[in-house]
Amino acid sequence: MNSPGGTPLKSTVDPRIERSRQVILRAALDELGEVGYGAFTIESVAARAGVGKSTIYRHWSDKLSLIANAFQTLHEEQVPDIVTGSPRERLERIVRHVADVVAGSIFSACIPALIDGAERDLGLRDFHHRFQAHARQPLIDVIAEGVATGDFPHYVDAELAALGLLGAIFFRRLMTSVPFEADQASRLIDTVLSPP
C-alpha cells in the first residue's frame, strides 16, 4: 500500500482519491510543523484537512507512514544547485543551502520527529536513511571532484569530509541551542578541507 515510487497500474484513478491525498498530506505537514511529532494526532490532521479519519487510514496504514509519505513531498523542493563554478564554490553553495534548510523550514521542524520515528519503525527508518543518502550524494560528488582537480588536499576522504560538513550542521540543529548559520559555511569548509 502506498509505495513511495509506485506507478498505478490503472491509467486513471478516481480523482477524489488524489485530491484526498493532497489535502491530507498538506494538512499533515502543517500539523507536524506546528505541533511537532509528539502532539501530532491523526484526528487533528483529519479535522484540519476537513476529512474523515477513515479516509486517512484508507490511504496510509498508520501515523508513521503518513508522516513518512508527507516527508517525500518535501523532497521535490530540493534540487537547488547548479553546476557552474569551481568545486569549492559549488561546495559552498551546497553547504549554505543545507544550512538554510536545517536552520528553518518545515523539513527542519520535522527532523527530530523523523529521527525518533525511524528508531521505532523499520519502514520509516529505511525511508529516512535512503532519503539522507540520496541528499548526501551531490556533496560527496563535488568533494571527490575537488580532490581530483586538486582544489582539495589529496588525503581527503570525500565521504568522511561530507559527513563532517553535514554532521556539523545537523549536530548544531539537534544538540545545541544555536543552529548553524549559512555565513559560517566558508569557515567550516576551510577548517575541514583546508583553505584554498
Add this chain to the structure above:
Amino acid sequence: MNSPGGTPLKSTVDPRIERSRQVILRAALDELGEVGYGAFTIESVAARAGVGKSTIYRHWSDKLSLIANAFQTLHEEQVPDIVTGSPRERLERIVRHVADVVAGSIFSACIPALIDGAERDLGLRDFHHRFQAHARQPLIDVIAEGVATGDFPHYVDAELAALGLLGAIFFRRLMTSVPFEADQASRLIDTVLSPP
C-alpha cells in the same frame, strides 16, 4: 520561628524517597532503551520498578520530566579520558570513546528520544543542550591545544573542527544505517584536521 537555634527546617529526608527515585530512574532508563520514547509508558516503568504509578507522579510531574531526570543520571558515566600523550593521540582516544558510546550504550539508545523530547519540552531541551556543551568541551580543548603546539594546522577553528568530528559520528548514528565505528576514528581525524 519554631526552632530556637535557627536550625535548618529539614535536615534529612525520608530514606524511602531516595530509594524510590533510584529504582524508578533505573527502570525508566531500561525501559527507554528497550522500547524507545514512542512506546515509553509510565505504567510500564511502574511495573518494571515494582512501584505504584502514583509513586512516580509523586516525584515527577509527568513523563517528560521523568525522562529528563533519567538522562541526568547518565551524566556520571562520562569522564573517560586521561591526560597522557600528544594532542593527536588524546584526540583520537576521545573520538574513539565517543564513537563507542554512540555506537552502543543506553545513552545511545536514548538519543533519539532525547532529541525528540527536547523539541517539545523546554526543560528537557535545556538539559540536553547543557549536557552536550559540557561533554563537548574536552574535545575542543584538546584541538585548541594541538593547534597551539603545531600538531594541527594553524587555520583550524577548534570549535568547528570539534563540531565536524562529533557531527560525523552523530550523523552516522541518526541519519544512516551504518554507525560510525571506532576504527575509522584515525581516518576521520586525518580528513578533518589533515594528517600528521
Add this chain to the structure above:
Amino acid sequence: MNSPGGTPLKSTVDPRIERSRQVILRAALDELGEVGYGAFTIESVAARAGVGKSTIYRHWSDKLSLIANAFQTLHEEQVPDIVTGSPRERLERIVRHVADVVAGSIFSACIPALIDGAERDLGLRDFHHRFQAHARQPLIDVIAEGVATGDFPHYVDAELAALGLLGAIFFRRLMTSVPFEADQASRLIDTVLSPP
C-alpha cells in the same frame, strides 16, 4: 441547503448506539443491585457489558448520569394493578405489590443508592422525586375514592394516608432489619384507615 426538498437532516441514527445503550444499562442495573452504589464502578460495568470504557463515557457524562438513566429503565415494569373490586380490595392489592417490590427486586436493591445519589446530584434527585410522585398517585387516587364511597372514614386525608402506608413499607426497608411483608398489608391498612 443540500437537500432540495427540506428533508430532515438525520432521520435515523446508527443502530449500534441503541444496542450499546441497552447492553450498558442492563449491566449497570445488575452491577448496582449486586455491589451497590458505593462499589459501583464504570470499569466493572464496562467489563460486565463487554464494552470499552470509552463507549460508556461516549453516552453518559459520568457515573451518576449513567445510574440515573439506568433507573429510568425500571420505570416500565410498574403498572401492576387492575380496576376491579372495592377501593379497600384494590388498595390492599396495591400495598401488597409495593411491599413485594420493596422487599426484593432490582429496584429495591437500588433504592439506597438512589437516595444517596439524589442527595448529591440535582438531575438524579429530580428524576427520583418525579418518579416517586408518579408511582404514588394510584394509591392516593384509590384512597380518595374510598373516602368518597364511604369505605374509609371521612376524616382521612388521602395524601397523608398514602404517605403513611408507603412510608411504613419504605421505613422498614431502609431503617430496620426486618422488611415489611405483604401479609401484613391488611393489618397496616386497618391501623391507618380503620377496619371495614
Add this chain to the structure above:
Amino acid sequence: MNSPGGTPLKSTVDPRIERSRQVILRAALDELGEVGYGAFTIESVAARAGVGKSTIYRHWSDKLSLIANAFQTLHEEQVPDIVTGSPRERLERIVRHVADVVAGSIFSACIPALIDGAERDLGLRDFHHRFQAHARQPLIDVIAEGVATGDFPHYVDAELAALGLLGAIFFRRLMTSVPFEADQASRLIDTVLSPP
C-alpha cells in the same frame, strides 16, 4: 475495635487520645454535613481536624466506622420529650420533634449517607438499625398507652401506627422534594389514628 457501646477497661486513657477523638468526630460531622457522603474523604477530615491521617486510622478501622461513630455523638442531643400531658399531646410533641429533626439538622443531612452505607457495611447497618429501634421506642410506647387509655382506637397496632407516622416523615425527606413540616403533625396523627 471501636465498638459503639464499649466501655474501656482501663480507667484512665491518655488524654491526648480522647482529645483527638473529639476533634476528629466533630470534623467528620462537619465534613459530612457540608459535602455529603459521596465527597467525604478521610484526608479532608484529617486536614479539617488538624490531624494526621494515621491518627484517624488508629482509632477507626475505616471510613464507615468513623461515620457510624460520628452518628453516635448525635444521639446525645436527642431526648427532647417530657412526660406531661395526654398521650395524644405527647404523641404530637414527639412527631413534631421528629419532623423538625428530619427537616433540617446535621443528622438529617447524613441520613442518606447512613442508609447507603448501611447497605454495604454490616457493622454500620447494625448500628443504624439498633439506633433507629431505640429512637422509635418512645413513640410506640405512647401510642400503646393511648390505646390502653382509650385515647386511640382499640384496633390500632401501636407498632404499625408508629411505623406509619415515622414512615410518612422519612418518606417525605427521602423520596420527595417537599419535606414534612411540623405543622402537619396534627393532621397526620388524625389521619392515621383517627381524630380525638
Add this chain to the structure above:
DNA sequence: CGCTAACCGAGACGGTACGTCCCGTCTTTAC
C-alpha cells in the same frame, strides 16, 4: 442519462495510557 460501485464524512467501537485523587497501610522523625 441512469446505475452501481467506489469513495467519502462522520463518528461509534474496544482499547490503552494518561495524569489525578483518594484509599488504607506503613515508615520516619519530632516532640
Add this chain to the structure above:
DNA sequence: GTAAAGACGGGACGTACCGTCTCGGTTAGCG
C-alpha cells in the same frame, strides 16, 4: 512512646487518541 507528616502500592476516575469498523450519502464513470 505517641502523634504529625506523609510516602507507599493500589485502583477508579474521566480524558484523549489509537486504529478498526459500520453507517448512510455523494460522486464518478461505465454502459
